[in-house]
Amino acid sequence: MNGETINRAVVAAEYAVRGPIVVQARQLEKALERGAELPFDKVVYCNIGNPHQLGQKPVSYYRQVLAAIDCEGLDGAFPADVVARANEYKRSIKGGTGAYSESKGVETLRQRVAVGITKRDGYAANPDDIFLTDGASAGCHYLMNVLIRGIDDAVMCPIPQYPLYSAALTLYGGTLVPYYLDEDRAWSLNVDHVKKQLVDARAEGKNVRAIVVINPGNPTGNLLSDENLTEIATFCADEGLLLISDEVYQENVYAEGKKFTSMRKIVFDAGLEKRVALASFHSTSKGFYGECGRRGGYMELVGAWDSDVVAAIMKLASIALCPNLAGQVVTSMVMDPPKEGEPSYELFCKERDDILASLKRRSITLGSALNALEGVTCQPADGAMYCFPNLVFPQKYMDECKEANKIPDVEYCTRLLNQTGIVTVPGSGFGQKPGTWHFRTTFLPSEEDIKGVAVKLTDFHNSFIAQYK
C-alpha cells in the first residue's frame, strides 16, 4: 500500500488548523529545545483555541469535582458542595468514570445538560434529545455520515468556515455549497445571498440537505442578530434543510450590549419547532473553561427529526461505544454550574469573570495592533477567540508569489512563523472571497505575552511592507 492507493477522499481532505504550518512549528520548537539559534526563543501557538496551553488556569470547581470522583478518599480536601456533587455523580454513574456509559452519555449527566439548556432558552429541554460527545467534532461526523450518500449530496457552509466542516464533507464524499459572510458588514449573514446560493446549487443538480451556521462565528468572531437567526430558521423550514448550529463559543461574547441567543430559542420563539430539524453543538473546549484536552461536548437534536434518522445517529454513537466519562462530567458542570449560596460559587464566579474580562482586553489589544498595520483591517470580534484580519498585499509581493507558485496568505503565515515563532492559520484554510487574503490568530496568549505578540506582529509586518514597497 502506498500514496497512490490511499482512499482519495482522505488525500483530498484538508484541515489547516493542524496543517503543514503547525507541523513546521513543532519542528522549530524541537530545534529550540535542542538549543538551535532561531530569531525567536519560543513558539507561540495562536493557530488553535487552546487556552490552557498558553497559560490559562483551569476552573477550580470542575477539577475538584473530577478529582473527587476519580479518586477515593479526597473528600476532606474539598468544599462541601464539591463533595456533594461528586457523591451524587458517584451514585448515579454506574461504575464511575472507568466504565463505558450509555452511548449517548450517562442519563443523569444529560439531565444536568438539559437543566442548563432550559435555563438558557426558557424552553424545557429533554435529556433524550441530548447526545454527549467527545468534543463537538463527533456530532458533526455523525451528521455528515448520515447525510452524505455521494458527491451530489451537499451541505451549505459559511465562508470563511471552521474547516472541520469542509474536512468532514470531503471525507464522506459530499459537496460543500458556500455562502459568503459579508466582511464589510462585520461578517454578517445575508439570507438573500444564501437563497441565491441554494438556487444555484440546486440548478447544478445538487441535493442540498443541510446548512451550517456558526454563531459566534469562527474564524470571524461575529455574533449574528436574532433577526438574522430567525430568517435562517425560516429559510430552513421553507426549503426543507436540516439546520446545524455550531454554538461552541456561546459563552465567549465580548461586544458591549450584545448577547448570544441560541438557534434553539429562535426556533421555539418563531414557532418553527414542527417545521425545522435543528442540531446544536456545544463543547467544553471553549467558553471561559477551555477544557480542550477533556474532549467533552454535546449535540442536541430538537424539532422535526425523523425517528429513523435519529436511530441512525444513535447507531453511529453505539459503534463508537461512548464518549469519555471525564468529558461527560465536565460537560454536565459547564451546563449546570455551582449555584449562588453554595460554598464554591464565589470563587467560580471570580475565575469566570476574570478570564472573560481578560479575554476581552486581549481581543482589544490584538485587534487594535492589527488595525494599525498598513493594508490590514480587522473587524472587531463580538465573540469567540480569534481575530481574522484582512490583508491587502503589495503588488510586488503578489507578483513574486505568482512567480514562485505560492499562495500569498500561506507564504505570509509561513514567514511570520519563521521570523517570530507566532503560529497562525492562513485564511485559505477557512475559505475566503476570491481575491481577499486573511489569517486567523487567537488572542489567547496571556496578558503579558499578547503585548509581545502584537509587537512582533507589527515589526514583522512593517519590515514585510518595507521590503515590497
Add this chain to the structure above:
Amino acid sequence: MNGETINRAVVAAEYAVRGPIVVQARQLEKALERGAELPFDKVVYCNIGNPHQLGQKPVSYYRQVLAAIDCEGLDGAFPADVVARANEYKRSIKGGTGAYSESKGVETLRQRVAVGITKRDGYAANPDDIFLTDGASAGCHYLMNVLIRGIDDAVMCPIPQYPLYSAALTLYGGTLVPYYLDEDRAWSLNVDHVKKQLVDARAEGKNVRAIVVINPGNPTGNLLSDENLTEIATFCADEGLLLISDEVYQENVYAEGKKFTSMRKIVFDAGLEKRVALASFHSTSKGFYGECGRRGGYMELVGAWDSDVVAAIMKLASIALCPNLAGQVVTSMVMDPPKEGEPSYELFCKERDDILASLKRRSITLGSALNALEGVTCQPADGAMYCFPNLVFPQKYMDECKEANKIPDVEYCTRLLNQTGIVTVPGSGFGQKPGTWHFRTTFLPSEEDIKGVAVKLTDFHNSFIAQYK
C-alpha cells in the same frame, strides 16, 4: 430527511455489542427503577467487557496520579512516587489535561508507551511510531478510512470477530472477507484456510488489502501460538497484506503455561520488519485495569509502512484534534507501571494480581456451568473476558424460529434477557459458521454475582430444553 434518504452504509452497519437487545435491556432496567414487577430484580450487563460497571474497583495508582494532575494542592494525600510522576507529567504536558495535545498524543507519554513496548518485546520501540487514541476503535477507523476506496477493497477478518471491524468496513463501503476460526481446535487459526479464502476473494475481483488478527481472541478467548502468528506474518509478507493486530486483551491470559506474544515481536523475531506493515492496537479498557470510560489506547505502526500512508493516517488524527488527555495519561501508565521499590508498587501488584486471579476463577465458574448444560459446549477461555458457548438447539425450537422468521440465537438471548435480566450478545452479531449458534457472555460479574448468573443461566436453559424436548 427521513429513513429513505439516509446514507445506506449507515443503515447497513451493525454493532450487536450495543444492539437492539441492549436497548431492550435498558428499557427493562428503567421499568425496574419505576417499580415494575419483572421476573428478576436487576439487569446484569454481560454484553460488553465493562468491569467497573459490574463492581470491579479501579487501580488506585492510576487514579491517584490522574487526580494529582487534574487538581492542584493534593500532593499531601498521595505516596511520593505518585506525586513524583504527577509532577513530571505536569511539567511535560503543556497546559496539562485541559489542553489539546499533538494529534498523535503528548510526546513524553508516547515515550512511556515506547518504554513498555520495548520491555514487553525486547525490541526498541520508537515514540514516533505510536498514535495515542481514544480507545482502540479510533485506530481501526483511521486504517479503514485510508484503506477503503469502494466495495472492491476488502479486509480479511476472523469469524467470529469483534463487530467493530465489520461495522467499520460497512461504514466505509468496503468488503469483509471472512476466515473461519476452528472451533473444534479451540478456535485456532488455520493458515491454509486463510490462504484459500484470499485466493477465492481475489478470484472474485476483490482487492484484499489487509488482514485483522485478534489475539487473545474476541469473542473466542483463544490465544494463538507463536507458530501460528509467525505463519500469519509470513503470509502477509508474501501476499503484500497489511497486518492489523488487535491485542487489547494482552494482559488477560488465564490458561496455565500459556503466555501472550505480540505480533510485533513475532515480526522482528522472524526478520520480517522490512516486508510487513504492522498496525497493533492496545486499549486501557481491558487488562486488569478495565478503564473503559477513560477511552484510552494506542496504535503502533511498525515495519514496512509507506510514508504517504502514515501521513494520511496522521491527517485523520489531526482532523479529530487529539485523543482525550486523561486517556493518554492512563495509557502511559498501563505501559509504564510503578516499579519495584517504589512506594506504590506493592499495592499496585496486589490489586493487579487479585483482579486477574479472580477473573480466572470466574471464567472457570461460568465455563463449567455452561459446559454442564444440555446441547452446550464451551471452549476454555485462554484469555480475554468472554465465554462463547456453542448451542445445539432442539429441532422443535428451530422449526418454531423458522415459522416465526426469527434468528435462533437472537431469540434465545432475547428470552434469556426477558426471563433473567442477563444481557448477552447473539453469536450472529460476531459471525459464526453457517448452521452453528452461539452467544457471547462476559465473566465479569463479581465473584458473588457470577454464581447467581450461572444458576440463572442453568435454570433458564433447563426449562428452555424441557419446553422443546
